[in-house]
Amino acid sequence: MQAAIDAYNGTGGLVIRYNGMFDFRTIPDACTQWKKAKGAIVEIKNKGNITIEGSNGSAANFGIAVKGGATNVIIRNMTIGLLPGSIDAIGIEGQSGKFPGYVWIDHNTLFSSLAECPGAGDLEFDGLVDNKAGAHHITYSYNYIHDHHKVGLIGSSDSDASDRYITFHHNYYKNVGSRLPLQRGGYTHIYNNLYSDIKTSGINVRMQGYSLIESNYFENSQNPVTSRDSDVLGYWELRNNNIKTPADFNTYGINWVASDSKPSRDATDWVTTSHLPVGIPYSYTPDAPACLKQKLPAVAGAGTSLAKLSCK
DSSP: OHHHHHHSOSSSOEEEEEOOOOOGGGOOOHHHHHTSOOOOEEEEESOEEEEEEEOTTOOBSSEEEEETTOEEEEEESOEEESOSSSOOSEEEEOBTTBOOEEEEEESOEEEOOOOOOTTTTTOSSOOSEEEETTOEEEEEESOEEEEEEEOOEESSSTTOOOOOEEEEESOEEEEEEEOSSEEESSEEEEESOEEEEESSOSEEEETTOEEEEESOEEESEESSEEEOSSSSBOEEEEESOSOOSGGGHHHHTEEOOOOSSSSOEEOTTOOOSSOOSSOOOSOOOOOOHHHHHHHHHHHSSTTSTTOOOOOO
């Protein structure tokens, strides 16, 4: 795969179909896997119009990195899990004054483990879907993300908080720790996602970031919407989620644990703190949250033939 990307001139268009296999049952101990040296990473750097698409039934034990001035990149139908060492499953990162953009991460299954490895804290594995250093105009759709501590950050530090635009829709998060996403600055539209069994915190909007959180389904989760662990708060607009008022918290198994960081704010009153100050540049029709609960798990992730949700 890397040889094909390196040989490509970077403009005309390249589609790679991945047929490789990996048996995750050969990794009996997640902690041993995490302690290994960093594994292989396929790198797309400063090139455009590239698609990597896994065939149904394929599986990978390597990461994919989109770097520098890469643009118009699609990664879909990949199953990536239990990566050796501390590497991202799919990482998007600016380099040398160039910023990747217009990236679509669609119908992938990404995971590691929630094992508590001695001496590691919650850092057994790196992020699954991190984007940072000016990466912009990214869409994450129909991914199944499960069994991982820190899922995805936007911005590597509080100084990495540019005006980027990122959409998350129809993703299924199951049995995960936090960073769904961790948003520093910028603007996100987070709609029609299913959040189930969040262990620590969910959508964490920081550093004057704005998020429109719309028509999602939250259940059995801790701190599903929050702003914590930075010097400056972020803002959210809550619209038509399954939770309407704090009276719904018990119904859906929502609990809150206050942060020790200051300043911090949790959505314990479940009210909008600020409306999204930019327009949505695409047309969309949100599905009802109840339909997500019932039908999204069957169509999210790899191996679904890129199926879409139908709530009719």
